[in-house]
Structures are given as structure tokens and as C-alpha cells.
Amino acid sequence: MDRQCSRSMLRYLVVCLLSLSVAMPRAIAADHPLKGQKIDMAILGIGGWLPSRLGVDMSPMFAKYAKEKYGYDVSFTFAEAPFSALFQKAASTLATRSQEYNIIISDSQWLGALAEPKWIVKISDLLKQNPEFNIEWYDKVIRDSYQIYPDGSNDLWGLPEEGDTVALFVRKDLFQDPNEKSAFKAKYGMELPQTFEDWEKISFAEMEKIAEFFTRPDKGLYGTVLQYSKEYDFMSMYLYPFQWSLGGQIWDPKDGRIYGILNSPENAEGMVWNKRYLKYQPPGAINYGIAENIDAFTQDKVATAFQWAAVGLAMINDKNRDKVMVVPPPGVRQKDGTIKRLYCIGGQPWVINAYNDKAHMTVAIDFLKWWYLPDTQLEFAKRGGNPAVKSVLEAKGFDSIHPWYRAYKYMLSRSRDFWHEAKYSEMLAAQQEAFTAYATGQVADPKVALEWAACEQQKILFEAGRTKIKPPASCANAQLK
């Protein structure tokens, strides 16, 4: 080519490149389908539950982010219902294919009930378009509990809003008091646990001694407090640790067998132990749920409390901040001397309403992508939430943000969820009845209670067509008395 030609070609090329570089960002911004629009989103959350509240309180930050990054306005409205009524509200609205709530903060057990009728979006379908959702979680249990349904498959239906485990909140001022220490040593021949590491080695049997030591009704102090209320899942959540740590199971997810698995000797033993703990708790503990447990601890009525990490901010207030430490709860000592802990996982996943129209669906996805950005997760942690993302939890200085984080992380790998079954609600109600019947003394033999619960649950699953296994003939005579 002659010089004239090549120079003009070069100029042409430069102009092209320049105009492209100016046009492209605009093209990319213009690519977002919702630019310039205003979308109203509704979130259904759990009333009076701090982590759920946080998800909602932080949404204005997303509005800012969406405006800057994507160019659309979004406003959020919230609806709340307490735990025991939330599923009813969610199910009623989703059953009618309503768009009333675009995003729902669900409890982890409900995943099956919401996924089975396809009321919520299957996250695994979104993964290809939105690789941001391929997040590395702190522990495999996160995926199993907050995402997977049915158990054992690879289908993901939710994304963890927050993780939650049971921790032991301890009044360290009582434990570190020299008089208490010497009295305890004199009486039981062992040391009162002082540090996190000490508590890691405590078994249920040793915990019983500690609880007994601190049970002083005349002074208005009790050793510990759990939850035994028939409401929602409170009783089950605090009984499972005893049963599971002893090696009990609740069902076989592959074929839906419950009878024979739930009513096992290990589970019966767990119930006996769990009931025995009542002796060291305030007299009303038989009716305690989360709220009463918090009150007992913050009103200085108990020396220790088994409680969810999610309500850490409620358990630790200005009055008792210097007196509280949070440690792993006890387990069962195995033959080789190690402690086996298997507790129930709490926490809630975000689920997306499958009936959202395109605009709301897009916003929901954008919102969730923003939720898992490191900055957002850090802010969430600072405000008292429990993130589940591995990189966040392992970041430097994370443990010191809140006193319960160390115990939370420790217990995450030692927790499990129970069934993710569509009929979970009915099954839960049946076992709540059975478990509380034994704990209150209505039924004298734990095996009878377990038998009844197993029969009921097998019947529920069988009649709903979820399993081919029928309850055995002996179930016709099973009675809760």
C-alpha cells in the first residue's frame, strides 16, 4: 500500500476504536433491561428476628447500588410475620401464584415445602447466567441445609441469607470467680471450664454437673436453660442435639423410611437425658421458646444458656457485655475420649418467588448478587448477622467483630438440618406433640412417644404419596398416653 492509503486507514482505525471505546460502556449500561425504570419490591421476612430484619434494613443500600450500577430505581416494602405464622402466610400467597412478595426469607426446613410445588425459583437454573451464585461456602452443610432439595440431589433452591447454629452463652463472671472455682473443684473433682478450649472438651455428662452446681433456686439462679416449647420447632431443635450426638437418626431420605429409624434406643436415651436437664433450669422452662430463653439469660436467672447465635445481639446487651462469653455447647464423649457434637442448624435462605414477572425477577437476582459482595457481607456481619461465605468468615479479624462468631464457626461444621420435606410442617407438629408429651410427663416411656411420632410421620408421608413405605400394622394401636 502507498503511504497515503495506509495513513488514512490508520486514521480510520483510530477513529473506529475511539468511537467504540466511547460507545461501548454506554452500550453495556444500556444493556441492563431495567434502566430508567422504577421497581417496587416486596420482601416477606420473619417478624422480630434480627437477621431477617437486617436483610430488610440493608436494602436501601442496594437501592443506591442499583441506581449507580444499573441505572434503575428500586424501593422495598416489607411484610413480617412471626416464625410460627410465617409459613402460613408464605404458602397462602404462593399457592395462589401471587406476586405479592417477590423475595421471601424462609426457614431452612421449608425448602421442600416451597420447592415441591415449584413456588420458588430453582437457583441451579440460574447458575449458568449468574455465575456469581457459585459461591464457596464455609462448610458443606450450608449447601445441604439452605440450598439442596431433595436431599442428596444437586438441585439448589435457595441462597443462605444467614447461617445459624446453637451456641452456649456463658456467664463468665460466675465461672471465673475464685470461690466458685474452688467450690466446684471440691465438689466434683474437676475444674470449671474457663476458656473456649476448655469448653470444647465438655461432655453432656460434665455439663450436667456444672448445671447442677449453679442451680440455686433460693437465690434465683439456675444452671442452664434450653427450650421445650411445643410451639414451632423449639422442642425438637433442643432435643436433636442429645439424640444426634448419641448417634440417633430421624429418617432415611432415600426411601422415606421413618419407622424403625426414629424410634431407636439412642433417640429414647436422648429424650431421657434432655428431660433430666429440666432439673437445672428455671421452673417455667418446660414452656420456653426463644423469647423466654433470652429473657431468662438477660435477667440473670441462669448461668449458661443454649441459644441460637442469631440472637446474639439480644443475648448480649450493654448490661452484661463484659460478663458473657460464647462457647461451643457440650457433646457426647466417645470411647476414644473425643467429644461428638451434632447439633441442629438454624438459619434462613433467601428464596425467590417463581411467579415474579421479568422485571421483578431481574431485580431479585441483582439484589442477591449484591448481597454476597464482600462489602455487603461485612456490613451484615457488623450489624450482627451471621454470614455463610467462606472468604468472609475466614477474613482476618472476623472473629472479633462479635463474641459469638468463634463458636458459630466452630459449630457450623458440627450441625445438620432435619428433613427438607414438603410435609415437614405436619411431621414437625406430630413430633413436637410427642416430644413435649414425654418432657412434660404426660407419657412416661420415651419409647411410646417415639413410636407414636414415628407412626404418625410415616402415615403422613405415605398418605401424601411421598414414600412407598406404609406404617406397620402395630401403628393402629399406637397412642400417646
Add this chain to the structure above:
Amino acid sequence: MQRDWRRSVYHVVLWVVAVIFFLPILWIVLAAFKTKDDLLAVPVKWAFRPTLANFVDLVHRHDFFSSLWNSFLISASAVVVALVVAFLAAYCFSRFKPRSTDFLMFLLLSIRMVPAAASVVPVFLMYTALGWKDTFWGVMLFYAMFSIPFSVWILKGFIDGISQRFDETGLVNGGSRLHVMFRVVLPQVRPGLIAAFIFNLIFVWNEFLFNFIIGGKKTTMIPVSLVTGSLAQGGVDWTFVATLASVYLVPPVIAIYFFQKYLLVGMTFGTVRGEV
């Protein structure tokens, strides 16, 4: 002299009874002025430093005024609609005595017998299909239906007690039937109207389940607000519940205080026209 003394003792006894029944409510009202720790303190703290902080928090809640307004509007409209419909029906039953009167009256009573938990879901499905969920008219008319049976029973009793002569006179004097109904008979059943109004109002005022399920953001009344707001941080927000319950108590109590005479007469279902 002795009679006065005995009478005074008698009055004191009555007051004691009234106060005994009121005691738990007094405790709740007092709790609204306490801090949470004072509230939970055992033994009961009768002497405490009162605070208005709870009330301040209450009015700052984003849904307080809207729920309160909804409560007033929905309860009042529902009961008024019910009264109109019930009056028409009661007049018919009383004056025209159609053969199916007893059957229909019984049928209306049977509405009360259906357990709420069972009928909520079909009503919910129906409302969603019709698009009435969370609409003022949908919720209000539902509550109107709630209030009709009781109103019909009371009003019929009262209309029965008004001589048919009034009707005949009115008609002879050139009035239309509607005129007779609303200008002649209605004013005379005022105690029944007021009793039915107050009773049903209180019932709708305190209703929770249907408001929770078929209501929504636009039609939430206070009881639902109370329940959803009663949990804070996983624990019960005692001061909130106490404060809201106390505030919510005031309008019906005022109504009962000022309209007591009518209430007492009204509950006689028409067998008494004067003072009780």
C-alpha cells in the same frame, strides 16, 4: 342509719368485684409506662418511675397510624353495613313472618358455629380468585357478614316489641313502606341498634385471623400489627404489646362507658324498652 351502712358495704363489695376483674388490665396499662426491666421485675413493681418512651416509640412505628385508621374505618363501616342489612331482614321477619323465618334465623346463627380456622382457607381462595384480597371492600364486607347474625337477632326482638299499629298508622298517613321502616320503626329500636353496633364493633375491632390471612398491607388492623410486632430480636417486645393493647383498649371502653344504658337495654333482645 343501719341501712345506709349496709348499703355502703354493698357498694364497696361491688366495687371490689369490679376492680378484681380489672386488675390484670390495670397491670397491662401500667406496664405501658414501665421500662422492659421494670415490667419483668418480680415481685411486681407497683412503685416505679413512669416513662412515656413506649408511647413515643409506638407513634413512630411506621404502621401504627395506618393500622389504627384501618381499624376504625373497617370496623365502623362493616358494622354499619351489617346493621342496615340486618334491619331490613329483621323487619321482614318481624312483620311479614315468612314461613322460613325460624329456619333462616337458625341458619344465620349457624354462621357463628363454623370454626374460623376451617373457613379461612376457602374464603382466602375465593378472595384471591376474585381479586378481593387486601381490598377495603373485600375485607369490610366480610366483617359485615360476621356482624349480621347477632344484629338480626337483636333487632328482630326489638321490632317485635313495637306495635304494628305504628306501621299501620304510618301507611295510612301516606307514607311509603320504606318511610315507615326508617322513619317510624327505626328510631324506636335505637337501644337495639346501639347494642348491636357496639357488640359487633368490638368483635371486628379485635379480630385477628381473617385480617391476617385475607388482609394485606393496605388493610391491616391493629391486632395483626400487634402480633407481627410483638417479637423483637427473637424476644417478646413486652412494652410494645402493653402499650399498643392499652391504646387500643381506649375507644371501645369509651363507647361502653357512654352508651352503657343502651347496651344493657339492647341485650334484652327487645323484651325491655325502658331502663334496665
Add this chain to the structure above:
Amino acid sequence: MTAETGSPREAWRQDGMSFRQRVRAGRMRWIDDSRHFPGMLLVPVLVFFVVWNLVPLFWMLGMSFFNYSIITGSPPRYIGFGNYLDILGNFSVWQALSKTFVFVLGAVGIETVLGVVLGFLFWGSSTMPGRRLALTLLFAPMILTPAATGTFFRLIYEPTFGVANHLVQRFFGTSINFLGDRSWAWFSVLAVDVWMWTPFMILISLAALGSVPKAELEAAEVDGLPWTRRIRHVILPHAKFILMLGVLLRTIDSFKVMDLIYQLTRGGPGNTTEVVGITLFRKAFEGFTMGWSGALAVIALLIAIAFTSIYLYILNLSRAGKEAA
């Protein structure tokens, strides 16, 4: 009204009524003269009844023949009377029913007795200072929002934080777990219901006693009749009707009781206080098994209707008897 000659319209025109007034009068006339006037009066109430009552009821009835759980996503499966048979053969349902009966008898019984006694007490108090205020205070338990009632009585009954146990400890030296102890749970729940609804029965009693004609009362006093005879022959015949109506209303309501017990004990401890209303609620709202819960609701409704019919029959007989006398 009607002129001797010509139609009413003629008369009106002669009376000088405007066109509009004549149209309106004509419409009124049409309404008045219509044979269907009584029917028209009933139309609104029937519309309400059909739309808001019959439709849900028929849906419930229809669903009760299916096995349908909303949340499993599978379509309803026709099973005929399967739900009914399951319910009738279900031990826990019978337990719940018997608990409900016990509750109704206990609650209505105590409330009626207390209500009548207290109503009697308040009856002669027209000169009492501040009577209106006292009665308002007395009626307050009925007015408090049930959600708050349940929440606060839970607190009152709570062994560690509650007043009730504190007083028991003070005066009796022991501790009672009102809602958690099986032997106490029933009484505790019953006590709250009695507290809430005795004022209603007092109101009914006052009205019932007030319906006794003053003339007869004065006559009885002048005659120097002893109180027992006064009650039997003068008061009771008149007061009976309203009183029984009040008892009927209370019976119907306490048969359905759910909110209160649910809040206080959730049917616990175990299932000590599980009445039919709670079983129904759990099956309908936690299990979303519309078929089964629909069948239970139908059964409960039939029981309520049966009792009410018998009751009203007796009431009508007594009323007819009174009128005949």
C-alpha cells in the same frame, strides 16, 4: 292517597308534586305494592349469606371428600368418605373432642353461675356511686385484644417472671408451673376464659333480670314473698329466655375456642389442652391438608348444629309455654 277517580299519578299531579317527586313516589308505590316487598328486604342478607358463608362452606364440604394438601403440589385425589372414616377412627380426635366438651361445660358452667350471681349482685345497685364506671371496668376483660390477653397471661403464669407464681410462693411456699404442669394447665386456661367471659354473662344476667316487669317485682315485694319463691315464680319465668340465649351464644363460642388456648399453651403440655379448634388449626394451617381439616370442620359443625337445635327446641318450648301461661 288514592283519589276517588283516576290513578294515583293523577292525584299527585293534582297535589302539585313535581315530576321528580312523582317518579320517586311511583317507585315507592311500586315497591310498596309489590308482592315481593318482603322478599326484597331479605335479598341483601341472603346475598351476604350465600357469598360469604355458603360458598366457603360448600368448598369445604367438597374438599372433605378429597385428599388434598396444598403444599405437596399434587392435585386433589378423590377418596370419598376416607377422611371422615379416618377422623372417626382417630383416637386423638376423640380425645380432642372430649377435651372440648369438658372445656365447654366447665367454662360455660362457671361463667353462667358466676355471671348470674354477680349480675344479681349488681342488679339492685342503681344508686351506687360511679356505677357506670364500675360496670365499664367489669366489662373490660371482654374488650382487651385476645392477642394481648394471651401474651400477658402467659407472662402472668410464667413461674419465674410471673405474678401468679410469685404470690403462690409468698403465701403457700410452693411453686406452681401454671401452664407447664399437666395438672394445672387446664385450670389455668379455664381461669383465663372465665375471666374474659364472665362479664359477658353478667351483662346478659343484668339484661335478663331487667326484663322482669317491675310491676310483678313490686307486687312480690308487697306480698312479702321470700326470695326463693320470688326467683322461681316471678324472676325466672321472664329472665329465662335471655339467660338461655346468652348461654347458647357462649356455648357456641367456647366450642370453637382456639385463639386463647393456642396462645397460652399451644394445646400443650403434650396435648393436655388440645381442643378440637386447635387440632383443626394445625391440620389446616400447618399441614395445609384441606381435605382432612375440612372433614373435621364439617363434623364439628354438625355437632354444633345438633346441640343448638336441641337447645333452641327446648327454648322455644319454654317460650311457648310462657306465652300460653
